[in-house]
Amino acid sequence: MSRRHTEVTDQVTDDCPLRDVLAVIGDKWSAQVLVRLGDGPRRFSELERSIEGVSRRMLTLSLRNLERNGLITRTVHPDAPPRVEYATTPLVEEIRGPLEALADWAARHRATITEARREYDLAH
Amino acid sequence: MSRRHTEVTDQVTDDCPLRDVLAVIGDKWSAQVLVRLGDGPRRFSELERSIEGVSRRMLTLSLRNLERNGLITRTVHPDAPPRVEYATTPLVEEIRGPLEALADWAARHRATITEARREYDLAH
DNA sequence: CAGAATCCGGGCCGATACTG
DNA sequence: CAGTATCGGCCCGGATTCTG
Numbered sequence: 484m485s486r487r488h489t490e491v492t493d494q495v496t497d498d499c500p501l502r503d504v505l506a507v508i509g510d511k512w513s514a515q516v517l518v519r520l521g522d523g524p525r526r527f528s529e530l531e532r533s534i535e536g537v538s539r540r541m542l543t544l545s546l547r548n549l550e551r552n553g554l555i556t557r558t559v560h561p562d563a564p565p566r567v568e569y570a571t572t573p574l575v576e577e578i579r580g581p582l583e584a585l586a587d588w589a590a591r592h593r594a595t596i597t598e599a600r601r602e603y604d605l606a607h
Numbered sequence: 608m609s610r611r612h613t614e615v616t617d618q619v620t621d622d623c624p625l626r627d628v629l630a631v632i633g634d635k636w637s638a639q640v641l642v643r644l645g646d647g648p649r650r651f652s653e654l655e656r657s658i659e660g661v662s663r664r665m666l667t668l669s670l671r672n673l674e675r676n677g678l679i680t681r682t683v684h685p686d687a688p689p690r691v692e693y694a695t696t697p698l699v700e701e702i703r704g705p706l707e708a709l710a711d712w713a714a715r716h717r718a719t720i721t722e723a724r725r726e727y728d729l730a731h
Numbered sequence: 732c733a734g735a736a737t738c739c740g741g742g743c744c745g746a747t748a749c750t751g
Numbered sequence: 752c753a754g755t756a757t758c759g760g761c762c763c764g765g766a767t768t769c770t771g
Contacts, residue, residue, distance in 0.1 A: 498659075499639060499659070500709075500710040500711070500712075500713035500714040500717070501638050501639060501642060501706065501709060501710040501713065502635070502638070502639060503713045503717070503720075504709045504710065504712065504713040505629075505632075505633050505638055505709075507720075509629050509633035509634075510633075510763085511626070511629075511763080511764075514625050514626070514629055515623060515625060515626060518625060526732085526733090527732075527733050527734075528732065528733075531733095535622075535623070538764075538765055538766080539733085539734075540734095540735090540736095540764075540765075540766085541763090541764060541765080543733085543734060543735080544763095544764085550727065551723070551724055551727040551728070552720050552723055552724060553719060553720055553722075553723025553724070553727075559733095562732095563732090564732045564733085565732050565733055565734090565771080566732075566733090567732080567733060567734085574716060574719065574720075577712050578708070578709060578712050580705075580708065581704075581705035581706075581708035581709050581712070582625065582705075582709075584702070584704065584705035584708075585624075585625060585628045585629075585702060585705050585706075586624040586625040586628065587624070588624075588628065588701055588702050588705070589624035589625065589627045589628040590624040592698060593624070593627070595677060595698065596627075596631075596676050596677055598677075599675070599676055599677025600675055600676060600677070603674065603675040603677075604675070634743085635743080635744075650752085650753090651752075651753050651754075652752065652753075655753095662744075662745055662746075663753085663754075663755095664744075664745075664746085664754095664755090664756095665743085665744060665745075667753085667754065667755080668743095668744090683753095686752095687752090688752045688753085689751085689752050689753055689754085690752075690753090691752080691753060691754085
């Protein structure tokens with residue numbers, strides 16, 4: 484029971500670890516959320532502003548999913564107006580390195596990949 | 608012209624490198640393909656057998672997309688029966704490390720995450 | 732401010748059938 | 752062997768509207 488209310492993918496069911504990580508942070512926004520939270524706790528609206536193009540809905544969904552998987556915490560401060568802060572758990576520290584390595588890689592080879600794509604499209 | 612025939616996501620359009628990588632290898636199968644090809648070139652059917660659960664269709668789509676982005680090469684040997692081998696390009700070597708780091712992380716914290724999930728579901 | 736609820740189009744992905 | 756073609760379900764994800 485406890486019918487799922489998120490739409491983000493579930494399942495640690497299969498036995499491929501790499502598939503598991505990507506099923507959690509491989510979606511459109513989660514990884515960026517983790518990176519943004521790398522600089523310290525952030526409020527909902529701060530994340531919304533700093534992550535270019537994310538909708539309120541998807542940000543909420545991503546945050547819920549990350550929280551559910553134990554990668555971030557959500558703390559509500561009893562203020563008016565409401566203030567909610569998100570922060571990464573220690574779990575995340577261990578993948579910050581690899582994540583940044585991937586980002587670096589993408590930044591360095593951006594042009595190469597774009598070109599490879601153009602060539603492929605020309606030939607097919 | 609050159610209407611897209613793959614269904615896998617496109618766009619290096621946005622300016623977030625991390626988003627770019629994940630748009631290419633963050634889908635359901637591509638990362639696993641890269642890992643399998645890490646041991647050396649492999650034929651289509653070898654990949655199909657070694658990657659648990661992949662359909663012929665999705666494997667083809669993933670391979671085409673990886674090829675298009677310049678991450679793998681596809682070489683057809685003029686034999687009968689046909690023999691097609693896929694291999695990673697040098698580009699990929701640089702991310703093999705980070706990718707394995709992610710897989711390691713997932714393997715190590717598998718239980719923790721499953722537990723976090725159970726708790727979250729109980730509380731909500 | 733920080734969401735929840737709903738509608739809805741498009742694309743991911745699997746199943747199946749067919750081909751050089 | 753290594754694909755392609757087609758159909759269809761389901762879910763991702765944006766837009767919009769409503770709430771404490």
